[in-house]
Amino acid sequence: MSLYYVQKLLYNLNRDEELQQKFFADKDSVLVDYKLNEEEQEALRKPDIGLLYILGVNGQILMHYAAMCGYAWPEYIKSMRDALDEHGNVRAGLYVTTDGKGAV
Amino acid sequence: MSLVFAGVCSHAPGITGRKDMAEGDDAETLYAAMDEMRLAMEATRPDALIVIAAEHFANFFMNNMPAYCVGMGEEYEGPIEDPEWLGIQRTTVPGNVDLSRRLIEHTMQDIDVAYAEEWKFDHGIMVPLHFLTPRYDLPIIPVNINCQGPPITPLHRAYAFGQALRKACDAVPERIAIVGTGGISHWPATPDSGKIDADWDRDFLDRWCSNDRERLLDYTDEQTYFEAGQGGFEIRTFIAISGATEGCTGSVPYYRPIPIFAVGCTVGIMDLDSAPPMEGAA
Numbered sequence: 607m608s609l610y611y612v613q614k615l616l617y618n619l620n621r622d623e624e625l626q627q628k629f630f631a632d633k634d635s636v637l638v639d640y641k642l643n644e645e646e647q648e649a650l651r652k653p654d655i656g657l658l659y660i661l662g663v664n665g666q667i668l669m670h671y672a673a674m675c676g677y678a679w680p681e682y683i684k685s686m687r688d689a690l691d692e693h694g695n696v697r698a699g700l701y702v703t704t705d706g707k708g709a710v
Numbered sequence: 711m712s713l714v715f716a717g718v719c720s721h722a723p724g725i726t727g728r729k730d731m732a733e734g735d736d737a738e739t740l741y742a743a744m745d746e747m748r749l750a751m752e753a754t755r756p757d758a759l760i761v762i763a764a765e766h767f768a769n770f771f772m773n774n775m776p777a778y779c780v781g782m783g784e785e786y787e788g789p790i791e792d793p794e795w796l797g798i799q800r801t802t803v804p805g806n807v808d809l810s811r812r813l814i815e816h817t818m819q820d821i822d823v824a825y826a827e828e829w830k831f832d833h834g835i836m837v838p839l840h841f842l843t844p845r846y847d848l849p850i851i852p853v854n855i856n857c858q859g860p861p862i863t864p865l866h867r868a869y870a871f872g873q874a875l876r877k878a879c880d881a882v883p884e885r886i887a888i889v890g891t892g893g894i895s896h897w898p899a900t901p902d903s904g905k906i907d908a909d910w911d912r913d914f915l916d917r918w919c920s921n922d923r924e925r926l927l928d929y930t931d932e933q934t935y936f937e938a939g940q941g942g943f944e945i946r947t948f949i950a951i952s953g954a955t956e957g958c959t960g961s962v963p964y965y966r967p968i969p970i971f972a973v974g975c976t977v978g979i980m981d982l983d984s985a986p987p988m989e990g991a992a
Contacts, residue, residue, distance in 0.1 A: 665899025666766035673795045686901040
């Protein structure tokens with residue numbers, strides 16, 4: 607798992623509009639600079655917002671990437687709920703300390 | 711001089727970004743309460759506003775995470791988020807380098823703080839400013855307490871930080887307003903977004919209003935996480951205000967759980983005249 611670098615990439619994207627432009631023009635040109643496994647790269651490329659949540663990305667970082675990718679708020683929430691059904695609980699990070707589902 | 715105004719408020723991005731999705735008079739009443747807070751603060755004629763926030767990975771990341779950081783910039787930019795998403799246009803917010811430096815130097819007598827000459831405000835500061843200084847004409851001193859990326863500072867240190875900041879304010883001639891901003895119970899940006907434990911919130915606000923240090927610090931992070939969500943860690947911002955106003959009592963003119971805003975929306979005001987006279991005072 608390289609959750610740290612997934613979050614680092616999204617943190618950098620959130621802060622840097624030039625990096626956003628480069629990323630969305632050619633994602634692999636940015637992904638190559640981060641230590642990511644194949645599942646993480648694919649979740650970022652697709653994008654699979656729900657899977658990124660399951661991998662442990664903090665929502666305070668993830669919600670901006672979702673917005674960047676065109677997700678409206680209800681779609682963002684739904685993508686995480688659907689992912690819990692598909693993949694099971696969150697695997698790492700802050701949310702793994704609960705059952706990964708909270709009130710849902 | 712010293713503090714002329716102290717309060718707390720919510721900062722959830724939905725407050726401005728999802729205003730149109732709110733039901734009934736939720737947005738209208740909250741906006742009115744925030745406007746009342748602005749009027750109360752303006753009446754005290756502050757020279758600067760300290761905002762104690764809990765930013766969300768806009769400036770600080772796990773590569774170099776300060777427990778406490780104080781801004782020392784001439785100006786700040788915000789919001790870092792998409793302005794359309796947040797419902798707040800991008801702007802420049804004035805700082806005050808000289809005042810920041812003096813406050814930081816005094817605070818450092820008691821608490822080790824980081825400082826930052828660059829700071830991109832996220833919703834954690836921009837939403838309060840949108841209501842409290844809508845013309846962005848009051849110098850802002852941003853303060854951050856890491857409430858997002860554990861390990862996070864213990865509650866008793868947040869209280870002590872507030873006490874140190876108060877001593878710093880007492881040591882400068884400017885009239886200072888201070889506002890802490892955070893959620894109480896909430897599960898922001900997760901599948902549980904919209905879940906709010908109003909009873910938990912009201913119990914915490916009761917402790918905040920009475921400024922009962924022992925009860926304010928009587929939470930473990932594990933308890934807070936399970937009962938009030940990861941957003942509950944942001945009670946540190948409220949507790950810092952308690953430390954800065956030790957001996958005073960407060961009131962909560964507005965509290966209402968608003969699920970689409972993902973938080974129990976809160977406006978709290980500390981009565982700075984309610985402190986008992988100091989020993990030996992005439």
